[in-house]
Amino acid sequence: MADGDVVQYEPPDGWSPTGHAYGDFVSATKHADGTYTIKYDNGDTTNFGTPTVAKPDPNWRPDTGGANGNPWDSTKGTTEPPLAAPPAVPGGNETPGKGVHVISVDAITLYATNIEALLPTITSTITELDDLSASGFGAGYFGAANNFKSKVFGGANSANTATLLASTRTVFTEAESIIKSVALRCREIAQKYKTADELTGLDAEEFGRMVSGVKSKVDNLPLGGAS
Numbered sequence: 001m002a003d004g005d006v007v008q009y010e011p012p013d014g015w016s017p018t019g020h021a022y023g024d025f026v027s028a029t030k031h032a033d034g035t036y037t038i039k040y041d042n043g044d045t046t047n048f049g050t051p052t053v054a055k056p057d058p059n060w061r062p063d064t065g066g067a068n069g070n071p072w073d074s075t076k077g078t079t080e081p082p083l084a085a086p087p088a089v090p091g092g093n094e095t096p097g098k099g100v101h102v103i104s105v106d107a108i109t110l111y112a113t114n115i116e117a118l119l120p121t122i123t124s125t126i127t128e129l130d131d132l133s134a135s136g137f138g139a140g141y142f143g144a145a146n147n148f149k150s151k152v153f154g155g156a157n158s159a160n161t162a163t164l165l166a167s168t169r170t171v172f173t174e175a176e177s178i179i180k181s182v183a184l185r186c187r188e189i190a191q192k193y194k195t196a197d198e199l200t201g202l203d204a205e206e207f208g209r210m211v212s213g214v215k216s217k218v219d220n221l222p223l224g225g226a227s
Contacts, residue, residue, distance in 0.1 A: 005029055005030065005031055005032070006029070006030045007027055007028070007029050007030075008027065008028050008029075008030065009026075009027050009028075010028070011025055011028060011038075012028050012030070012036050012048065012049070015028070015036070015038065015048050018046055019044075019046075020040050020044065020046075024040040024041050024042065025038065025039075025040060025041075026039045026040055026041050027039045028048075033051040033052055034049055034050070034051060034052035035047060035048065035049040035050070035051055036048040036049050087110075087113075087114040087117060089110070089114065090104075090107055090110075105190045105193060105194060108186045108187075108189055108190045109186065109187065109190045111186055112182070112183040112184075112186035112187050112190075113183075115179050115182055115183060116179065116180075116183050118179055119176065119179060119180075122172050122175055122176045122179070123176065125172050126169060126172050126173060126176070129165060129168060129169045129172070130169075132165065133153065133165055133169075136153065150163075151163060151164055152164045152165050153165055154166065174217065177217065178217045178218055181217065
């Protein structure tokens, strides 16, 4: 017998024979779960009773010894990589441009270098979004969770570009493209106008025309596109 089994030679309370007479009863084996195995004089057995379900232990905790870390790290992206310190700019970081009244080749080149310093953070963020898309979200059978999953990740084919994840990724990829375009255009301008004298005639309107393509990209950033 298994641990917890007890044999008694009188019927348990509430028992009645099934396909046998009371006089056919031989013994009742009580099991640890509260059920009985009834034995009759011809060797037959029947089961009696409902298993007792143990109450869950409120102090139970899952074993995380073999876990590979927490993929839903709420701090991810805030320190990986750490944000670079603001670069030095003409006029100082508190009052950028203050005291600067002319367009300088060096200033244009410095601007290109400074905005390119944002690229590692943007690239890292795009990678994290792709990792999140690949890992997915197990919503189970909860309706609200599946609605949330659809808004963030999209439907079954994940082809909906109006999702939060897809539209956020688009903003970052567009920002990456804009930064590269601006930096390239600035260096082209600096290469064309190699001295401050050559830049004298380059007024704000002309400069605006030279970077109009980049400005259009900035104006058309899909901010707030997902509902």
